[in-house]
Amino acid sequence: MAGVIAGIARHGRAKGPMETIDRAEVSLDGGIAGDHRGVRKPGGYGRRQVTLIERIDWDAAMAEVARDLPWWERRANLLxxxxxxxxxxxxxxxxxxxVMLEVTRDTEPCHRMEALAPGLFAALSPDWRGGACSRVLAGGTIVVGDIIRIETS
Structure with missing residues (x-):
């Protein structure tokens, strides 16, 4: 089972604007280069270095709230x-x-989602629809169009 990275986004500071990019460096200590969430704090576990969301889940949430917002408004790093x-x-x-990531938990929606569209918080809440958080196990370069798959060995 494999999919494709359809988008990459980052934000340089908390609550800062999202920037979409076609290529990113990913590192153990910094997550996606230029994304403030990816920096592993001293003694930290890096449980939220890189966040991922499925296009189908974002589209379903948009349909539920009758809106058409771009995926990066979710503030996820990878689509x-x-x-x-x-x-x-x-x-x-x-x-x-x-690049190797390890899923750590679901990405719970925050109050910012409700500010984007009434009902979006609830639309992103069930069944990990808000996405997955991960930590970086191996760094490298990723580009839009790269294959993503579960590592079995």
Whole structure:
């Protein structure tokens, strides 16, 4: 089972604007280069270094609230297509040839989602629809169009 990275986004500071990019460096200590959430704090576990959301889940949430907002408004780092994100912490995901992420938990929606569209918080809440958080296990370069798959070995 494999999918594709359909989008990459980052934000340089808390509550700062999201920037969409076509290519990103990913590192153990910094997550996606230029994204403030990816920096692993001293003694921290990096449970939220990189966040991922499925396009199908974002589209379903948009349909539920009768809106058409771009996916990066979710404030996720990676948009995945054709891939069902595993809902099991500890699952390893390979992106491209080098990058390896470990799913740590679901990405719970925050109050900012409700400010975007009434009902969006509830639309993103069930069944990990808000996405998955992950930590970086192996860094490298990712680009839009890279394959994402569950690492089995």
């Amino acid at each position: 995945v297509e054709g891939f069902d994100l595993p809902q099991v912490p500890g699952t390893r995901l390979r992106i491209g040839a080098d």
